[in-house]
Amino acid sequence: xxxxxxxxxxxxxxxxxxxxxxxxxxxxxxxxxxxxxxxxxxxxxxxxxxxxxxxxxxxxxxxxxxxxxxxxxxxxxxxxxxxxxxxxxxxxxxxxxxxxxxxxxxxxxxxxxxxxxxxxxxxxxxxxxxxxxxxxxxxxxxxxxxxxxxxxxxxxxxxxxxxxxxxxxxxxxxxxxxxxxxxxxxxxxxxxxxxxxxxxxxxxxxxxxxxxxxxxxxxxxxxxxxxxxxxxxxxxxxxxxxxxxxxxxxxxxxxxxxxxxxxxxxxxxxxxxxxxxxxxxxxxxxxxxxxxxxxxxxxxxxxxxxxxxxxxxxxxxxxxxxxxxxxxxxxxxxxxxxxxxxxxxxxxxxxxxxxxxxxxxxxxxxxxxxxxxxxxxxxxxxxxxxxxxxxxxxxxxxxxxxxxxxxxxxxxxxxxxxxxxxxxxxxxxxxxxxxxxxxxxxxxxxxxxxxxxxxxxxxxxxxxxxxxxxx
Numbered sequence: 370x371x372x373x374x375x376x377x378x379x380x381x382x383x384x385x386x387x388x389x390x391x392x393x394x395x396x397x398x399x400x401x402x403x404x405x406x407x408x409x410x411x412x413x414x415x416x417x418x419x420x421x422x423x424x425x426x427x428x429x430x431x432x433x434x435x436x437x438x439x440x441x442x443x444x445x446x447x448x449x450x451x452x453x454x455x456x457x458x459x460x461x462x463x464x465x466x467x468x469x470x471x472x473x474x475x476x477x478x479x480x481x482x483x484x485x486x487x488x489x490x491x492x493x494x495x496x497x498x499x500x501x502x503x504x505x506x507x508x509x510x511x512x513x514x515x516x517x518x519x520x521x522x523x524x525x526x527x528x529x530x531x532x533x534x535x536x537x538x539x540x541x542x543x544x545x546x547x548x549x550x551x552x553x554x555x556x557x558x559x560x561x562x563x564x565x566x567x568x569x570x571x572x573x574x575x576x577x578x579x580x581x582x583x584x585x586x587x588x589x590x591x592x593x594x595x596x597x598x599x600x601x602x603x604x605x606x607x608x609x610x611x612x613x614x615x616x617x618x619x620x621x622x623x624x625x626x627x628x629x630x631x632x633x634x635x636x637x638x639x640x641x642x643x644x645x646x647x648x649x650x651x652x653x654x655x656x657x658x659x660x661x662x663x664x665x666x667x668x669x670x671x672x673x674x675x676x677x678x679x680x681x682x683x684x685x686x687x688x689x690x691x692x693x694x695x696x697x698x699x700x701x702x703x704x705x706x707x708x709x710x711x712x713x714x715x716x717x718x719x720x721x722x723x724x725x726x727x728x729x730x731x732x733x734x735x736x737x738x739x740x741x742x743x744x745x746x747x748x749x750x751x752x753x754x755x756x757x758x759x760x761x762x763x764x765x766x767x768x769x770x771x772x773x774x775x776x777x778x779x780x781x782x783x784x785x786x787x788x789x790x791x792x793x794x795x796x797x798x799x800x801x802x803x804x805x806x807x808x809x810x811x812x813x814x815x816x817x818x819x820x821x822x823x824x825x826x827x828x829x830x831x832x833x834x835x836x837x838x839x840x
Contacts, residue, residue, distance in 0.1 A: 395527050395669065399583050399619060400480075400662045403626060404641040406579050409796075410572045412627030413565045418573045419623045421785070422580035423616050426587050428782035429744045431772045432751035433588060434608050438601050438770040439754075446588070447683065450746040453753040456821075461813035462746045463684045468809065469585065469739040470677035471710050476736060477670035478502055484640065484663045488656075502711065505670045509678065509707050511700065516675060523668035530661040531618050534642065538625030541649050548629070549650045574792035578799055581744075581789055582737030586669065587615065588747070589676055601769045674710055681706035689817070734802035738790060742810070745786045752779040 407415045436449050446466055451459020481501045482494035489497075508519055540546040629645045640662050646654040682703040685695035694706045755775055758768075765771065772778050793799040 395524070395531070395618065395665055399622065400640050400642055400665055403583065403623060404630070404644075406576045406583075407627060407630055407641065409568060410576045411565070411568065412630075414568075414570070414573045415576070415627050416620070416623055418576050418580045419583075419619055421573075422577065422584050423620060425581065425744070425782060425785045425789075426584040426615070427612055428778050428785070429747055430587055430608050430612060432748050432779050432782060434605055434770045435768060435772040436747070436751055436754060438604050439768060441601075441604070446743055446747060447680070448687070449750040449754070451687075453750040453757065454746065457814050457817045458746065460684070460689055460817040461810055462743055463680055463689075464813045465739045465810065466743050467677050467680045467684075467710065469736050469743065470673040470680075471712055472736040472739070473582075473585070473673045474502075474505075474670055474677070474711070477666050477673065478505075481663050481666045481670075484659055484666065487643070487659050501667060501670070505667060505674055506707065506711055508671055509674050510702060510704060516671070520668060520671055520675075523664060523671065527661055527665035527668060528614070528618070530658065530665075531622055534646075534658070535618075535621045535625055537649070537651075537654075538622075538629060538645065542625065542628050546649060546651075549648050571795070574788065575796040575799070576792075577789035578734055578737040578741065578793045578796075578802065581741050581786075582734075583619070584615070585737065585740040586672060586676075587612070588740075588743070589672060605770045674707060677710035678703050678706040681710060689820075734793065734799035735805050737799075738793065738802040738806040741786045741789050742806070745783050748779040748783040748786070752776055752783075 403415070406418060410418055440449070447459040447463030449459075450462040478498040478501050479494065482497035485492070485497040486494060509516055537546065541548055626641050626645060629648065630641050640659070642658050642662060643655045646658050681690075681694050682697075684690045685692055685706070694703065694709065696703065696705055698704050751772055752775075755772070759765065790803075793802055
């Protein structure tokens with residue numbers, strides 16, 4: 370494939386954008402790590418945690434809508450942060466978001482391998498991880514239209530499955546469908562059987578990072594703005610549609626899971642969806658759901674590789690990293706950026722060999738911390754953008770999409786995200802995210818300013834040399 374500098378193709382429509390965002394969100398965070406949240410926070414605490422998570426992502430998306438409609442470009446987050454917060458912050462945010470998804474790739478491939486062990490218990494997880502990594506790479510290496518169409522249909526499958534799961538679960542809760550070893554309808558008794566907060570109310574704060582990881586991917590709408598037709602119309606519609614579906618799907622699903630899944634059976638080795646369907650006792654339903662979950666996980670990985678490669682391309686396009694990553698194929702695909710972003714697949718192979726269940730939570734925590742910091746940057750950038758926009762003499766009415774209740778929305782979203790970051794310091798399982806994330810952030814800032822210092826030194830030397838020659 371001959372690589373050359375070309376522009377991205379604006380081939381994504383509203384349905385592609387909505388399903389891309391849903392594809393990035395509805396993955397392991399809902400299908401697998403929700404079991405961890407139920408285990409830690411209890412049924413009632415989990416529902417409350419996901420309601421708070423939905424509020425946070427809604428506020429962040431309101432901020433993102435104003436920025437991405439006013440300045441639609443591929444890999445936009447770090448551009449907003451660089452322009453309205455500072456260039457070092459923009460550089461760091463870009464690498465954090467790349468880290469979010471390349472690490473998420475590791476968790477998605479590991480999770481898919483864990484799911485396959487239900488059918489093939491003797492085959493190692495890492496073998497499935499490698500096969501799935503190859504498949505996702507191929508889906509991203511052709512045209513963006515091919516990627517968008519495949520993601521649309523992948524996401525459609527899991528959306529339909531979630532709707533059916535909610536309906537089936539609601540029927541089981543009311544006793545219309547009997548549960549194994551249960552004579553009466555469970556209704557909502559599971560919410561109070563061990564108390565509202567079996568591990569204390571503070572456990573909700575500790576699980577917020579896993580919850581935020583579950584909602585991560587919604588912001589893909591902003592990433593894809595540069596490859597979207599008519600962004601001023603498409604993006605607001607996609608944001609509204611995505612958020613409504615997320616609240617219905619996530620909160621509805623979590624209520625069903627919390628009502629039907631005993632806390633002692635919750636975890637990350639097996640999907641809580643499969644456990645619930647097995648308890649209901651419908652023939653082959655668990656196998657069907659296992660297949661749907663694997664499809665959903667691969668769909669999220671598909672979206673994740675797209676996001677991480679576009680962020681890497683954007684860094685190169687801004688001339689902050691090697692221009693090799695800015696090269697596009699004839700079909701508008703950043704192949705070098707895709708190949709480098711597949712490092713997450715390699716991380717999956719490592720994690721699935723060492724300790725799949727334990728390392729999965731570590732990967733989720735690191736990815737969750739990174740995306741929460743990115744959300745904080747979106748909120749801060751929108752807060753600063755609006756102030757600067759009005760200070761320059763522009764009229765608020767001229768903005769095609771406006772964040773409501775300014776400045777309350779960006780301030781509230783920033784504080785809620787910061788609270789989630791503080792919460793993981795008290796969870797020994799997720800604390801490693803801080804140990805990895807904070808040094809990574811400091812390293813990014815340091816490398817940026819060191820690069821700027823060297824660049825200034827080089828420019829100064831070139832200027833000095835040219836003066837000597839002219840003399």
